[in-house]
Amino acid sequence: MVQELLASPPGLMNFAIFFLLAAILLMVILGFVTYAILAERKVMGFMQLRHGPNQVGGRWGLLQTVADVLKLLIKEDTIPKLADRPLFILAPVIAFAPAFLVLAVIPFTDKLQFADIGVGLLYYIAISGISTVGVVTGGWASNNKYALLGGMRAAAQMISYEIPLVMSLLGVILLSGSLNLNDIVSAQSHGWFIIKQPIAFIIFIIASIAELNRTPFDLPEAESELVAGFHVEYSGFRWAFFMLSEYVYLFAMAALTTVLFLGGWGALPFLGFIPGAVWFSLKFSLIVFILIWVRVTLPRLRADQLMEFGWKVLLPAALANIFLTAILKELF
Amino acid sequence: MSGEKDLELAKKKAAAAAKAKAAALAKMKAGKKDSQPPSERSTDPIEIEVELAQQKAEALAEAKNAPQGFEPEAGKEETGNDLPLPNPAHLELELAKQKAAAAARAKAEPLADNQGGRTASEPLLEIERFNEFSKPLPNQSFADMELAKQKASAAARAKAAAMAQEMAAAQTVSLSRESQQDTNKNPASLPTTSAHTEFDLEARKAIKAKAAELAAKSSTFYLEDDNTKALATEKETASAELKSKRAAMASSAAEHPEQKSEPIMSKKAAEEFSQLSEEDEKAKAAALAKQGGEAPEGDEKAKAIAVAKAKAAAAAKAKAAALAKQGGEAPEGDEKAKAIAAAKAKAAAAAKAKAAALAKQGGEAPEGDEKAKAIAAAKAKAAAAAKAKAAALAKQGGEAPEGDEKAKAIAAAKAKAAAAAKAKAAALVKQDGEAPEGDEKAKAIAAAKAKAAAAAKAKAAGAGKARPAVEPPADSKPSPNQKFLDKYIKVIEENLGTDILAAAYINPLSKDVPTLEVKVSAYYRTAEFLKYNEQLAFDYLSELHGTDFGSHFEVYVHLYSYRNSQSAAVKVRVDRENPVLPSLVPLWQGANWPESEAYDLLGIQFSNHPDLKRIMLGEGWIGHPLRKDYEPYDVEV
Amino acid sequence: MIRTEEMLLNVGPQHPSTHGVFRLVVKIDGEIIKEATPVIGYLHRGTEKLAEDLQYTQIIPYTDRMDYLSAMTNNYVICHAVETMMGLEIPERAEYLRVLAMELGRVASHLVWWGTYLLDIGAVSPFLYAFREREMIINLLNELSGARLTFNYMRVGGVKWDAPEGWIDKVREFVPYMRQQLEGYHRLVTGNEIFMKRVKGIGTYTKEEAINYSLSGANLRCTGVNWDLRKDEPYSIYDRFSFDTVVRTGGDAWARYECRMQEIVESLKIIEQAAAQFPAEGSIMAKVPKIIKAPKGEAYVRIESPRGEIGCYIASEGKKEPYRLKFRRPSFYNLQILPKLLKGENMANLITILGAIDIVLGEVDG
């Protein structure tokens, strides 16, 4: 249905529909984000032998994050006097926008996809790189030494983990022969890439955790060292923007992993009758659970160890994987 | 009487007390605000004072409006002071305002030229503090108020005379606790809680003043030849006396109950007055004895001086008590208050006269001793300063009522100060043998003196803390560490010579740790030797800290050797005026911060210390808290 | 050559991982620390000045607030000092109650150290597990003394309360439970490669430096110095229990980590033996005058607290208040080596080294 809309003549009506669709997607995503945060707090709590939020909104604390978001809306978002005002205001936007832009490309089910473009994967990788710019601007603009350190670390980390991320995907692209996400999903109909490309999967998961600034690699906002890293001077809704961008990114990354390695909405061999959407959300939730689990368990790497691991371990492994996939593709 | 009545009464009193407390706090805050440097206060100090006084006056007036009897008007939310107060309300209001203005003027005038900054010996500041505390209690009638003021200053002076003699700090702590209880025992009255907090304040000041007094007295006992020490101590005694006088004034002012008609009250006040001074005397004797113990080892003359001082103080105190008692029995009459006041003044004056007489005899005995004259001169100067202050106070208090009463009081103050100074000088110079010839009172003084002397001797005989006996007390079996101690002494004597160790003994109280007391000059060499000599090899510095023992500082270093697992304590005594010690950091890095802490809290300078700075307190802190004569920077409410 | 400029960064006094109001002014070039100068005194409450006017019984509540993670050892050090001066004989049951309370306090203190150390390194959940066990110990001590943190339990001459009935059995049950939990801790953290990478070879110093800087406790034993006051200068009834001093030779943060984890095991051994030998009855207080007056003279005693060697010096004039009271606070001495260790380290290591020294600011400032 999106195709005809794209083909139809431009007009106010057309624009309104698009705008409405985008708004609906945003609401869905924000809905997901609130419950992703709640899920993370609940799962972390249970793993740490405590209940997690159970006061606001019933025994399961369902309205906890909604309350948090409302609080952040009402809270005064201060701008430090000596901060670089325009950049300070712009930084959260630059960080949030790409996270949201990226979702246009992901095929949730065979019917539900916003934009089916030929270079879906390339688009995703390219746009996701911009959020690093937002983080670094935020770190620089708040004129705070801790924020500056956080920003520099973020720049170093995100850029140096972009490369293994992309390299690990080459294997998948080699096997599926196209950058279009739908083709990749259909290429997995008879064997998920997680089985064919296990190394790529592991490298991708590690690199994606680094992209998301999550625990083993959460140096840019290391509470114990840099107090709160790049968003130390932010408060109120601007701070909420950074949080939203992190979780929307989590949504995007988990979705991409499902699409690339777990066969998107493809069912397990014998359970075809369950609709694609359910499959997608199940796999998606599994990935999110793994990311939370990693956050509960692991300590943080040091900055130099992080760099060393990224360049000396992940990158060679990714290259070797490409080489191996190429040989396998040739032989079979 | 049923329980509820009491409770209801208690509740009313509590409310009244809270209100009075708030008023007192406001006054206190105003008081504190004035002492801040003028630049901080935007408006003129007098205005604040007056406006505060008005507030207080209105609060009091409101309280006064409550009817006389116990049943406050129904519905009148503000429960006034239910104690029967004969005086009409508006007169009170007038008085309170007037008095406040007077006090403000007194306060403003000295403040004008004192540009802020707290210098303990600045007499004007003292007066300002004195005024604040000596303000007579608000709810008295006009006449009584004047009388109370005059009575307060006179009685305070007498008490000051008694307290002017040095007072053991510790004794005064118990004294302030008991005097706190005395106030507790006083029947509850409106201003008690505010007077009570004021009294607490004064009690704390008294402790500090007495502690300062103690330090000053003991330092004068340290008979050194150079005059600089005398001059320094003279400055200290002057400030100490000023402080003690101020504290005495305040405590006696608070202690005098506001005008009460029943005679028992006046007798009780008299008793309290004497009971307080008896305690002072006991405290003083004990302090004296301790002082005696602390004087340089074995110096006969020092012990004699301690004893003589006790005699002089005892005499003055006894005199004051006796006279106060006579004053108390004065026949009741309608102007009972005036009588009590007169009695008090008379008692104070008499006591002063007596002390002066005694001192005069002592002073006349010419002594050729150069040192004694120097100390006497110092004492005289201190007395002069005290006299000037007292005169100023008297003048302050005395503008309203004319008549010889006032003049006599001023004269008495002058005499008292002089007497105190002369008595001290005499004691320093004269052996205690010469009991003043003449009347029966003298014999009483002699008896008191003898008792004090005995106590002093006993105290000195015991192993004085600061000055340990040279050999360890001969307990039954020689302690296991004796051989270690002998080894240390032998090794040190061989290598460094014999006049290094001032003393070396086993400290039985602290698990028989061998303690070496080193002379300041040889401190660094001995420490270096203890660390690098193979036989001793004390490579671990466990503890280093300084202590203020009144007449001198002492640095205690606890060392431990891992090679022969033996510990040793090294103590060094450093002079109090310019405490300088070589730093041990070149030998043990672990000594860096403890030495900074000793510098910060005690003011001991450590030469060639990597970075000697205030480690615990802020950079701008004035004074060194762990010194016994430390005056806390902000007066604790 | 690019021109880099050094930056002065204030770590603290209000900082998530300085274990209290400790401030470190750090001159950093990029992330490399050129020079660090500690600034302390933010929590200085002048206990020693206050003690001049307080009786001995009144000082004990103040000692609770120095090393607030193991207040029992603080209570004990001042009581031990006065008892040594007075030469008091403490009844058996009181000694056993004291040893049990102190060792339980030591385990609780090490658990807090373990939890917060891992939090500094970035792992979130060990903190929660550590506090689950600590809560059980705190409840035991709460039943014994009436408070969770500021116990005010010991008095000169003995202890204030006797053990409530059933308390000793609870202590006996606690020991095996704790050992089992300890295995879980080792599985979660000790084997973790990221943790080992973060901790090994960091903040290393030699035996001579440790002795020269007057370090004590695990900071000293991790360099190979076999010195534990409970064993080498036994006080109270520690000579009756068989346990061994935990010594490592690495001298780095990892060695200190191993030392402290092993010390928990040793303390559990002592608790077990003490609970087993606990006398059925007996008085909990020696014959002591109503107002305690330490005899004239001075004394310095030192005992082993979880953070090192805590000492107490009392100079007394035979009155009911000490003339001078001074505490030898281990964290105050252990912190002196920090500037030397931090030269050339980076920001992340700063937090790891500081966590490994295990300081408590209530004790540093005194």
Place this chain on the structure above:
Amino acid sequence: MIGLAKGFSYTLKNLTRKKVTYDYPNEPLPLPDRFRGIQKFYPEKCIVCNQCSNICPTDCIQLTGKKHPDPSKKGKIIDTYDINFEICILCDLCTEVCPTEAIIMTNNFELAEYSRDQLFKDLVWLDENDEHIRRVNKP
């Protein structure tokens, strides 16, 4: 990697273990009898001996007594008794020295107030604070 794997297994196992946290505001905390909470004061038992205000390390007890109203009995009765809970450290020394157990400790510790003045508790309030009284007051 084995260490990481062990760590993961430990946290996963904890996911299903019984939780250990109290549901504090809803259910009261289980406290032992000896717990030192806010004092309770019996005005009729007090003989105004001032022991408590002397022993208090932070001097937060202010009390004033008055002569016994009916002349037959001697001694004093308590008049005002306030404890300043801004500086009271609940160290239990006052209950230890009180000869007539006029002041004892209860187990409740909730003392949050909206203004500092309300922390000055007077005789009446201390008398009415009588739930969860400690059964055993003296060792």
